[in-house]
Amino acid sequence: MSTSKVATMRDAVAEIVRDGDTVAIEGFTHLISFAAGHEIIRQRKRDLTLARLTPDLIYDQMVAGGVARKLIFSWLGNPGVGGLNAIRRRIENADPAPLELEEYSHFGMVGRYTAGAANLPFYPLRSYFETDLPKANPLIRPIESPYGDGMVYAVPPLRPDVTVVHAQRADAGGNTQVWGLLGCQKEAAFAAERVIVVVEELVDEAVIRADPNRTIIPGLVVDAVVVEPWGAHPSYVQGAYDRDNRFYLDWDPISRDEAAVQAWLDEWVYGLDGRAAYLDRLGADRVASLLPSGRAPSGSVDYGQYR
Amino acid sequence: MTDAAPNGAPSSTVFSKSEMMIVAAARELAGQHVCFVGVGLPNIAVNLAKRTVTPDLELVYEAGVFGAEPARLPLSIGDPTIVTGATAVTSMYELFSFYLQGGLIDVGFLGAAQIDRFGNINTTVIGDDYAHPKTRLPGSGGACEIAINARQVFVIMRQSKRSFVERIDFRTSPGNLGGAENAARIRREQGWLGMGPSVVVTDLGIYHFDETGEMRLDSLHPGATLEAVRDTIGWEPRLAAEVVTTPEPTAEELRLIRVELDPGGAYTK
Numbered sequence: 001m002s003t004s005k006v007a008t009m010r011d012a013v014a015e016i017v018r019d020g021d022t023v024a025i026e027g028f029t030h031l032i033s034f035a036a037g038h039e040i041i042r043q044r045k046r047d048l049t050l051a052r053l054t055p056d057l058i059y060d061q062m063v064a065g066g067v068a069r070k071l072i073f074s075w076l077g078n079p080g081v082g083g084l085n086a087i088r089r090r091i092e093n094a095d096p097a098p099l100e101l102e103e104y105s106h107f108g109m110v111g112r113y114t115a116g117a118a119n120l121p122f123y124p125l126r127s128y129f130e131t132d133l134p135k136a137n138p139l140i141r142p143i144e145s146p147y148g149d150g151m152v153y154a155v156p157p158l159r160p161d162v163t164v165v166h167a168q169r170a171d172a173g174g175n176t177q178v179w180g181l182l183g184c185q186k187e188a189a190f191a192a193e194r195v196i197v198v199v200e201e202l203v204d205e206a207v208i209r210a211d212p213n214r215t216i217i218p219g220l221v222v223d224a225v226v227v228e229p230w231g232a233h234p235s236y237v238q239g240a241y242d243r244d245n246r247f248y249l250d251w252d253p254i255s256r257d258e259a260a261v262q263a264w265l266d267e268w269v270y271g272l273d274g275r276a277a278y279l280d281r282l283g284a285d286r287v288a289s290l291l292p293s294g295r296a297p298s299g300s301v302d303y304g305q306y307r
Numbered sequence: 308m309t310d311a312a313p314n315g316a317p318s319s320t321v322f323s324k325s326e327m328m329i330v331a332a333a334r335e336l337a338g339q340h341v342c343f344v345g346v347g348l349p350n351i352a353v354n355l356a357k358r359t360v361t362p363d364l365e366l367v368y369e370a371g372v373f374g375a376e377p378a379r380l381p382l383s384i385g386d387p388t389i390v391t392g393a394t395a396v397t398s399m400y401e402l403f404s405f406y407l408q409g410g411l412i413d414v415g416f417l418g419a420a421q422i423d424r425f426g427n428i429n430t431t432v433i434g435d436d437y438a439h440p441k442t443r444l445p446g447s448g449g450a451c452e453i454a455i456n457a458r459q460v461f462v463i464m465r466q467s468k469r470s471f472v473e474r475i476d477f478r479t480s481p482g483n484l485g486g487a488e489n490a491a492r493i494r495r496e497q498g499w500l501g502m503g504p505s506v507v508v509t510d511l512g513i514y515h516f517d518e519t520g521e522m523r524l525d526s527l528h529p530g531a532t533l534e535a536v537r538d539t540i541g542w543e544p545r546l547a548a549e550v551v552t553t554p555e556p557t558a559e560e561l562r563l564i565r566v567e568l569d570p571g572g573a574y575t576k
Contacts, residue, residue, distance in 0.1 A: 029385020075448035105447040
């Protein structure tokens, strides 16, 4: 039995996220912790460097909330809809202030977390040849293979101060299980100094131990477990709720207008004390509309007893 | 051919430019086996191909899925429908390392904001100054490594003077660089597995790449003219000795797009 790491979102963010930190809220389309992002805005953290492959709406909202001075990323858009307009205003017009950028490709970002997690000085990859990306980001550097068979590009390790991972379930000790798209949450968690896990469901340790192949992050590297059902909305959780594509569409006109963005933050972030209130405001009909259309349970496997 | 998708019955044989483009792109996938699906228009083209010319096509999504069997058209490339019923879900590390860089991808299917005559692609910034762009675009995502590592690259995009340009503002994903000879030498010397771009499908026609590494118009869509092509391209395009007419979409292809894949018109508007 391990000690309980269960905390409220308010306490976890207050204690674990500090001004000036590099923060990675990971999750590729799936399992993006909007609840943690909103709490960071609500607590008015400042000067954060935000890392994510796809900044998504959550970083557009956090940048609009004034928490960030820098972005590390590989694809900056509202998937299927258009741009991230609060971020674009900072980049194109320095409005209301410039935003520092450090840009990679997806594989470059994955390699950075991998090097960070494995305590390596760099990660080598065959990307970037004959592109302008190394000119745009001088941290992407060519290196000679020590075995004399050509060049590769290197990216530096990324070791976030804090990684936040949303997941289907964890036990009180932070042993965390995920199914569906895995993104690079595992790499980002192992690379980080401190880790917050946000889950749909808190389960007994026995549930974890009954299916150890599904554990992607051990409690060993986890500092806090926050139980926050629907904490990923408008992102989604495989088997629990669908992506709220309507929200992604609705964000486009809101985010084009700075006053509308601030009004949205007042209504949905500053004006609420947490996720439960957010869900109330979202309403039962909207919530019900996002449930999966049916079930698709996995087959079960037999691990066997070996006494 | 009209500009807007008609709202008429699926049996209607009137079709939009976007529908023709998606159908032509799907047909190009005939005979291919493993396809890495990019953001946007490639998503609907490959899902149509799977329902028509190549049912056994293995769909690979950068989110970490091999062998997706989407029951609905994925609205993003991280949609939950690409997971349920798939052959394998992998970490993004495995996907990019083992599947893509390891050489298992036959076709990387990309969209683009700007493309030049050699198939070099920009999806990063519009404007000469990276630090102060006129327009900030999404960036590479996985496109730069797809262009280098996929055995061949297909591109689908609408034609305009702003997108088909003599000189792209930023090279995000390499195509045939400065020409076929130059590209072949660099690919050989640097050990790339990919052979570069092979097809560009637009709302006006279909281009393949000739022996010089340059785009060549091989097929004009019904209703499209050479004049319209020249009006929407930033260089004098090479033409096949005989430019053919792309066969019209069949009633079944239109039904699949309008009824099954994209009833809301998200991709065809």
